[in-house]
Amino acid sequence: MAVIGDKVVRALNQQLNREIYSAYLYLSMSAYFESIGLKGFAGWMRAQWHEELMHAMKFFDYISSRGGRVELFAIEEPPKSWESPLSAFEHALEHEMKVTKLIDELVDLAIVEKDHATFNMLQWFVGEQVEEEKTFREIVERLKMLKDEKSALFLLDAELGQRKFGGEE
Numbered sequence: 001m002a003v004i005g006d007k008v009v010r011a012l013n014q015q016l017n018r019e020i021y022s023a024y025l026y027l028s029m030s031a032y033f034e035s036i037g038l039k040g041f042a043g044w045m046r047a048q049w050h051e052e053l054m055h056a057m058k059f060f061d062y063i064s065s066r067g068g069r070v071e072l073f074a075i076e077e078p079p080k081s082w083e084s085p086l087s088a089f090e091h092a093l094e095h096e097m098k099v100t101k102l103i104d105e106l107v108d109l110a111i112v113e114k115d116h117a118t119f120n121m122l123q124w125f126v127g128e129q130v131e132e133e134k135t136f137r138e139i140v141e142r143l144k145m146l147k148d149e150k151s152a153l154f155l156l157d158a159e160l161g162q163r164k165f166g167g168e169e
């Protein structure tokens with residue numbers, strides 16, 4: 001089997017770092033939601049932190065399995081607070097859209113480098129990003145609908161608090 005190219009390894013290591021940043025961003029959002037008494041939102045973001053770490057580990061394991069060297073870089077500091085639950089989720093959706101673009105660029109690189117195995121591995125992330133954007137967009141829409149209705153916000157909080165983590169999705 002051909003050894004994985006340096007360019008591809010570098011790009012995969014960068015994406016591994018960005019997945020950890022995603023995890024860090026959502027953990028920061030979890031802390032923000034805790035601080036404003038929205039325990040359900042906080043738990044939901046905590047599950048999202050786990051999911052992003054799982055994404056990072058997919059890159060970690062894939063790089064190793066192809067004989068590449070995993071390298072860990074400094075993780076950027078995430079913002080600490082947001083104006084409202086809506087602005088936090090709008091930020092998260094924007095972030096996911098940025099990640100989608102990065103994954104697309106990785107796919108482009110795999111094509112240019114004729115790296116079919118990496119191309120194949122990345123297809124999982126292409127599908128996953130569609131799901132991620134959909135999930136965040138739905139919550140943004142619901143937050144927009146309830147505006148300043150406190151009782152509706154607490155209902156949504158209870159609903160989001162149902163999310164379990166540890167599973168694949």
Ligand SMILES: [Fe+2]
Pocket residue numbers: 019022051052055099
């Ligand atoms: Fe991710």
Ligand SMILES: [Fe+2]
Pocket residue numbers: 022052096099132
């Ligand atoms: Fe994500």
